[in-house]
Amino acid sequence: MFLKIDHIGIAVRSIASSARVYSGRIGMPFGAIETLPAEGIRVGFLGRGETRLELLEPIEENGTVARFLSKRGEGFHHLCLAVEDIEAALSALEGAGVRTVGEAPRSGAGGSRIAFLNPKDTGGVLIELSESPAQGEKIEPGQTVLVYLCEPKERFWEVLRDIAPHGITVEGIDLSSFDSWTSSAVNGDRDAHATTALFPSHRIERILLDRPSGEAESLEERFRSRVGTSLASFLDRNR
Ligand code: ZN
Numbered sequence: 321m322f323l324k325i326d327h328i329g330i331a332v333r334s335i336a337s338s339a340r341v342y343s344g345r346i347g348m349p350f351g352a353i354e355t356l357p358a359e360g361i362r363v364g365f366l367g368r369g370e371t372r373l374e375l376l377e378p379i380e381e382n383g384t385v386a387r388f389l390s391k392r393g394e395g396f397h398h399l400c401l402a403v404e405d406i407e408a409a410l411s412a413l414e415g416a417g418v419r420t421v422g423e424a425p426r427s428g429a430g431g432s433r434i435a436f437l438n439p440k441d442t443g444g445v446l447i448e449l450s451e452s453p454a455q456g457e458k459i460e461p462g463q464t465v466l467v468y469l470c471e472p473k474e475r476f477w478e479v480l481r482d483i484a485p486h487g488i489t490v491e492g493i494d495l496s497s498f499d500s501w502t503s504s505a506v507n508g509d510r511d512a513h514a515t516t517a518l519f520p521s522h523r524i525e526r527i528l529l530d531r532p533s534g535e536a537e538s539l540e541e542r543f544r545s546r547v548g549t550s551l552a553s554f555l556d557r558n559r
Pocket residue numbers: 327329374398400448
């Protein structure tokens with residue numbers, strides 16, 4: 321059931337200022353940022369190895385992380401264990417008398433499925449179980465991604481240039497203009513310029529890799545079949 325320690329969760333008041341310690345002073349690379357509205361938090365991941373650090377910042381006053389911070393202050397929050405099959409793990413644990421907290425399983429960061437175990441049954445440590453998505457691939461600069469923003473809701477198709485605690489730098493287009501923009505790109509139109517933007521972390525709801533899903537091809541595939549190149553090389557060529 322157990323695969324590895326996936327990450328260590330640290331409750332923080334601000335991802336941006338804590339990242340200055342973990343990333344700036346200690347030197348852990350900043351890897352990803354995501355908002356989990358159902359959990360009332362925003363998370364930032366540091367490190368690129370087997371085990372990462374997850375900074376949890378509350379975005380709601382009454383969420384569990386906000387309450388944790390007001391009771392205990394910043395610091396260690398939970399240990400996350402990667403499991404192969406979360407349902408199997410949960411039923412084995414249930415058989416052993418280990419209870420869960422909250423809905424189990426539910427959706428976690430990066431498309432994972434997660435569950436939390438009751439610390440009363442696990443020696444006082446809050447343990448999270450996490451099953452990675454089947455085609456789990458890490459999102460890194462250089463990849464083509466779909467970015468979902470909130471306040472207001474917007475969607476973009478972008479090449480990811482940089483991920484930092486304060487936000488992400490991307491180059492691409494508003495998703496609603498995909499068809500017209502692709503047509504201009506086909507015609508070698510000078511207007512087919514993409515925009516480089518910095519999206520602040522508080523607006524990032526989700527970043528997804530631009531991948532085919534089921535029968536539907538990815539936007540990258542649609543773009544490539546019409547323009548003959550990937551978005552990244554198209555942007556490099558038109559610089
Ligand atoms: Zn976690």
